[in-house]
Amino acid sequence: MTTVGQPLVSARGVRKQFGPLQVLKGVDLDVHPGEVVVILGPSGSGKSTFLRCVNHLERIDAGSITVDGELVGYEQRGGRIHRLPERRIARTRRQIGMVFQHFNLFPHLTVLGNVIEAPVGVLREPKAEVVERARALLDKVGLADKADSYPRQLSGGQQQRVAIARALAMRPKLMLFDEPTSALDPELVGEVLGTMRDLAADGLTMVVVTHEISFAREVADRVVFMDGGTIVESGTPAEVLDRPANPRTRAFLARFLPAGQSAA
Amino acid sequence: MTTVGQPLVSARGVRKQFGPLQVLKGVDLDVHPGEVVVILGPSGSGKSTFLRCVNHLERIDAGSITVDGELVGYEQRGGRIHRLPERRIARTRRQIGMVFQHFNLFPHLTVLGNVIEAPVGVLREPKAEVVERARALLDKVGLADKADSYPRQLSGGQQQRVAIARALAMRPKLMLFDEPTSALDPELVGEVLGTMRDLAADGLTMVVVTHEISFAREVADRVVFMDGGTIVESGTPAEVLDRPANPRTRAFLARFLPAGQSAA
Amino acid sequence: MTTVAPNAPAARAGDDRVAGPGEPVDVAHAVPQRHPLQWVATAVVAVLAAQLIHMLVTNPNFEWDVVLRYFNTESVARGLWTTLKLTVIAMAVGIVLGVLLAVCRLSSNWLLRSLAALYIWFFRGVPALVQLIFWFNMSALMPRVSIGIPFGPEFVHWETNALITPLLAAILGLGLNEGAYMAEIVRGGLMSVDQGQTEAAQALGMSRTRTLFRVVLPQAMRFIVPPTGSQVINMLKATSLVSVIALSDLLYTVQSIYNRTFQTIPLLLVACVWYLVITSILYVGQSFIERHYARGSKRNTPTRYRDVLRIRRKPVVAKVEVPS
Amino acid sequence: MTTVAPNAPAARAGDDRVAGPGEPVDVAHAVPQRHPLQWVATAVVAVLAAQLIHMLVTNPNFEWDVVLRYFNTESVARGLWTTLKLTVIAMAVGIVLGVLLAVCRLSSNWLLRSLAALYIWFFRGVPALVQLIFWFNMSALMPRVSIGIPFGPEFVHWETNALITPLLAAILGLGLNEGAYMAEIVRGGLMSVDQGQTEAAQALGMSRTRTLFRVVLPQAMRFIVPPTGSQVINMLKATSLVSVIALSDLLYTVQSIYNRTFQTIPLLLVACVWYLVITSILYVGQSFIERHYARGSKRNTPTRYRDVLRIRRKPVVAKVEVPS
Amino acid sequence: KDPSEAQPGGGGETATQQQNAALHDQLPDKIKQAGKLVSVNSGSFPPYEIVGSNRELSGAAADLSDALGQILGVKIEHVTVEGLSGILTGIKADRYDFALGPIGDFPERETDNDFVDWVQEFVVFAVPKGNPKQIKDLDSACGLRIAVQAAGSAEKVIKTQSQKCTADGKPAIEVQSYKDQPSSILSVKSGRADAFFSSQAPLTYFVQQSNGELELAAVGQKNGFDDLFQGAVVPKDSALRDVLLAALQELFDNGTYAKIMAKWGLDGNKLDKPGVNLAGSKG
């Protein structure tokens, strides 16, 4: 499905450093509208950091990221590049939904409150309209009856689905998922992956960091393997997962296969 | 390996209620010395509650649990049953090691401090001796070089292995594991399961609540399936996992098999 | 919350039913635990309480008739009113300032951070009494306040004494001082909220201000409210300092009565009883506020009053139920 | 902490290198951010500070020569010593009592819980001044204290006045009062420790006492220390209440000097400067204690002083590194 | 109504005074404009100053201020604040014009302020009923526990006496310095102190209030004080000082002063004539 045309996300030579530690060492990645990109890679390879750079939760040190043609966190004005003020960055972020590993729902708000908070408070949409949309979204993720529960009264899988609904309520052009299932008990992973599968089928553009190989195989348009702060390998699921060119990719994938089964 | 003779753990008709909710509805289970019993079951079936009853973190309402022939939390005296005082219960607990889902290491103590705390402070063993034993144990779980780190400086898998070493340092007769891998990222599960596999090979008596079917198949002497507060099915891994007699067991196991593969 | 389906039959596997070696034991028949020590302790407490009450009632030194006589005289009521008014205003100033200062302390801006730290250092360090005297009598230092070019001509100016009324001086003295203490409390509360919450809010495009007021602060309140309760009680009593600037609060009113009549003990009792009444009301109010901010913080919303007082934090990751 | 192997070559996949539609942009060349507002603010603050210092130095009302003259006279030193001694002892009493009361408040025993609640209610409600007067003049209420059969014969008895020296009265009055405030602080701290910690300790066979002192309290200290710092500063100033029972602390000493000489402002300055010196020392001490109890609470042990002041809690589950 | 309002009785009303226009003209402009003088006091100091529950002042000083106001043709307003810090800083800050007092005049207090003295004070002991320790004079206080009000001259005298006791081979005095009069009185009542050593005029009043629990001792003795003057405090070298002195002189001359003093039982404390900084000029 690798579309030609203007990419929705375009990262060029993205570098990020924490103190002495170079975490991203020049990452290039294009994500086209409607594409589902899965990022794989060992822990510490910079997957989360890259996702966080895309919606400017981290400021990049070099290179550039554009979303929908607009520079993230910066602005070209008079031939020079200027940092955007916090207020303008917030505007960019509204187009990008993010789902975190630990859900990060607002525990003091009900499920419905979580979902409508940003559309009502940030986009200033009329509340009645947002509530209606929120209920539809909750229905879509299978939680219509939990609208008035508090997050802590839900299971992990339910919480993560609320987090997805919360992000979708902003009608983002792009959804970022950072290991959305790895804080869940094995029994509950399926619920969340199911929801994500539906979103992909709806044509939403998604960048997903995950360890769920079978999900990647089934849903991804493209799989990207990161290691040591760079993209080591990239291609269709079949290419990257079944015939990895890079030895590191191969070593990594070996861990996820049932013992005794080869990576073929 | 199902040994005849005096069982190490013997639970009879164990019932436990939280307010109006009957969580354990009469659980009978014998664990013989050297045996590895894996408890499977859906969430809320009372697996954790049962384990917690074995070392009296929860007081049972009816039935009895004995460990090594001694009643847990109670005492028969003059033909009647009396509650033991907290001090005596603590003595029983020293024979039982427990490993929690969320590790529960003491964050203010170093790894070594965590391991030696109870033997030195509770058993009053000489410190030098305990330190030596603790280092040997840390070596065994592959963390000899982390002795002076603080728990938060370790990965989840490393933390869980420290928790195992901490429990082993008390030289327990019995180890209880409550979903020791389900708070871990998929990449790290292997480390902990490896350590547990080694312990089983050493002949330690273990009761393990887990969702790792392959671990159960490989290591367990017996697999027990709990549902709705009772033991629904029990037998060798081959019996329970591959030819489950009970429809609920079958339904449960179906979730854990790769899509498209049947439960045979 | 979870209900196990009641129709779950006990389909136990056979091999576990083999009888154990001992005779059947059932702890359901355990002897109910006796607590002899607790009973002895209760008795001792009861006797001591009886003695205390006996002494309170019979000891002539308490002069309960005098206490009663003064309990709701007009001057005491006026003192009480001053106390309450000052407490409310000074705490309001303190809380607003405290939130501002705490946010500054945690800001990424060097200047704000240092200024807030300086403020807290200074205002916690200087006794409130001195601050009151200073504000009230500022005209001894600066007879007039002016806006103008520094070290140059003035444009507007006011007489300091006209500007600073006793009430304003009291509010400044007590409120600015309280702000420094509240700042530390609020800072602790803000830090106790997981950083993930801020990130989630930012990812939704919320502004910093909105994140603070809609996400972080409401969660921090659980940790801010209890120590703030202590601060209110403290303030209630600290208002007696304003007697130095010619305002008379509850305590000073009774003091000025016994300065005249020398019935020290019964008049102090009048103040004590009033303070206890107010703190009791505050106590109830506080537990309602705590209950409000505790919503969503537990899996089971607390229902009984006692539960409200004993909230325990649970790990964030919730347990999960699968219908069986 | 994590070091990515430096030999990891950037073996990028080809298709992502296809040039984007726009010209190459690199934020590394972004214009350094200017903060004009910050500079203006800094300038304003600097001018205000200059004016303040100018006033402090030149205003004759401060009489700095008098301040200097009295700053370390013997009587001021003696007052300071009383202040420090009382603060240390009363805080020690308060902390010990506070821990006891907090444990009682959280106990499963009904009697202990109610007694602790009653204590806290009463001692927070009654002004410390009144408590001091009561303890000191208890013999006006009870000329002698006796042990014996309630409402019956006495076995042993003491003269109350001999029993309660002024110092003891001060310690009782301030310490018992402080205990009530500390109890609430400690309770908050204890509740903030995850229940899993207690269970882990119990599972290791630890007794309740050991669990409290080795596991729960050391972790609670992170939340107990900062508000306790505020309490110490409060106590430092609250000791001036003891002047009502003929003890003279720092503030009262300077007051009695200006009562004689009428040099109010410079003598109050003497007290303020001393208070600021002590609170500064406390501040440093507190941050060291906080740093001690913060050990193990972060992935990266803080090294810089500023970090100590800005500890943020991280989620418990640590991130993980796999060597590549 | 506040039950403590009942005031100790005393003679009839004093006559109204004639306004002295010359003195009025000498007043600072600000006061003339405002038409009032603000006098500050630190609470009850009976029988000179007794603060009622509405903060209205009665007592000898109140009567005197009424008379002064009539002479000067301004209203005298009384403000009560706690402690000297409030009084002195307030005068410095121009919040209050003066303190009518009487406040003890000591040489070291005269550096920053001027005193217009109008009474003389004696110091006596208040002891429990029956004078159990048999205090007759200063010397008989050796070895006893004596309460004083901190920083007053009584404290200085009793400390000197204590040194004298040890020099004479007698046990020293245990001096207890209390913050205010009620706490000192309470210490005598609760048996912490054997006697309270303080000014006679207020002590007389306290003893009357104590329902017979206390009595005075060593009355009529010098008790270590040669001359203890008390009076009004005004800012150093202010115009008000001379106006006040002149106005007081007028009240002394026309007998109003004597009448007021008699009314409040203060005959023994009268001065022959008012004066400025009498303590400094004598000492």
Ligand SMILES: Nc1ncnc2c1ncn2[C@@H]1O[C@H](COP(=O)(O)OP(=O)(O)OP(=O)(O)O)[C@@H](O)[C@H]1O
């Ligand atoms: N705020 C930060 N300050 C310092 N170092 C950081 C910070 N955030 C991340 N790092 C470090 O950067 C490296 C990459 O982190 P990142 O979270 O992006 O890895 P990841 O690929 O997402 O790994 P994981 O699978 O564990 O989530 C790690 O070594 C991490 O310790």
Ligand SMILES: Nc1ncnc2c1ncn2[C@@H]1O[C@H](COP(=O)(O)OP(=O)(O)OP(=O)(O)O)[C@@H](O)[C@H]1O
């Ligand atoms: N302390 C408690 N108070 C009230 N209810 C409790 C308590 N502990 C457990 N429960 C309830 O008891 C039931 C059984 O819980 P338990 O933790 O034993 O299940 P489990 O089989 O371990 O499930 P999981 O796989 O989610 O850990 C659940 O419904 C749970 O909500």
Ligand SMILES: [Mg+2]
């Ligand atoms: Mg990550």
Ligand SMILES: [Mg+2]
């Ligand atoms: Mg469980």
